[in-house]
Each structure stands twice: as C-alpha cells, then as structure tokens.
Amino acid sequence: MRSYWGDASRLTGFMLAFWVLAGAISCGLHGFSGVELTGFSLVICLIPGWLALIVPAVYRAPAAALAAVVVGMVLRLAFCGVGIAVVSWLRPDLGPKPFVWWLVGFYLVSLGAETYLLVRRVKLQAAA
Structure with a gap:
C-alpha cells in the first residue's frame, strides 16, 4: 500500500494545482461561485481517482x-452523473452549463494524471 499513498498524494497535489489555476480563471469569469464550481468538480473527480489507485496497490497482477x-473511468463517470444531479439540486443558482464545462475539464485532467501514474507504476514494476 506504500505506492498507493505516494500515487494518491501525487494525484492530489496535481489536482490541487490545477484547481488553483482553474479556480482563478473561474473566479474571473463567474465570481466567487466559480470557485465553488471548480471545488465541486475537484471533489467529484478526485475521489474516484483515489479509489482507482487502490486496484493496482491491492492486486499485483500485470x-x-x-x-x-x-475502474477509474467508470467510477468517475458515475460520480460525475451523481454529482451533476446533486449540485443542480442543491445549488440551482450556479447553473448547470458552467458546472458541466468545469467538470469535463477536471474529468480529463484527472483521467490523464491517473493514467500517467498507473503507467509509471507498471514501468517501475517491470524495471524491478
């Protein structure tokens, strides 16, 4: 599980760095509610990323x-669908369109970062 914590912290750090950049842009476009939009998107995409990193940490198969x-893609899609419904229900004043655009951006960034970490892990295991 040691490699899980390292990869999870790298994913978290990368996503937080992206959130700072996206939050600044979104704040300029939408005001303080833009920071809220990107914060919801961050959480919705980060949790499935953590869960997906558990799979190779537990199962040592090639x-x-x-x-x-x-698993990460399926979980992230499920979290995004539920997240859109929940945020639209709890915060209808934010508007679904800007939230969906930020969610798509965070989805792609988190998927790319997670895939990079998993491919890196496979290369490190093959070299060992």
Whole structure:
C-alpha cells in the first residue's frame, strides 16, 4: 500500500494545482461561485481517482493497471452523473452549463494524471 499513498498524494497535489489555476480563471469569469464550481468538480473527480489507485496497490497482477484505468473511468463517470444531479439540486443558482464545462475539464485532467501514474507504476514494476 506504500505506492498507493505516494500515487494518491501525487494525484492530489496535481489536482490541487490545477484547481488553483482553474479556480482563478473561474473566479474571473463567474465570481466567487466559480470557485465553488471548480471545488465541486475537484471533489467529484478526485475521489474516484483515489479509489482507482487502490486496484493496482491491492492486486499485483500485470493487468491491474489496465483494470484500474477502466475502474477509474467508470467510477468517475458515475460520480460525475451523481454529482451533476446533486449540485443542480442543491445549488440551482450556479447553473448547470458552467458546472458541466468545469467538470469535463477536471474529468480529463484527472483521467490523464491517473493514467500517467498507473503507467509509471507498471514501468517501475517491470524495471524491478
């Protein structure tokens, strides 16, 4: 599980750095509610990323990284669908369109970062 904590902290750090950049842009476009939009998007995409990183940490099979990418995509899609519904229900004043655009951005960034970390882990295990 040691590699899980390292990868999870790297994913968290990368996503927080992206959130600062996206939050600044969104604040300029939408005011303080833009920071809220990006914060919701961050949480909705970060939690499934953490969960997907558990798969290769627990299962040491060669296909574990591929399974983790697939699990991550499915979890992230499910979290995004539920997140859109919940945020639209709790905060209808934010408007669904800007939230969906920020969510798509965070989805792509988190998927790219998670895939990079998983491929990196496979390369490190193959070299060892």
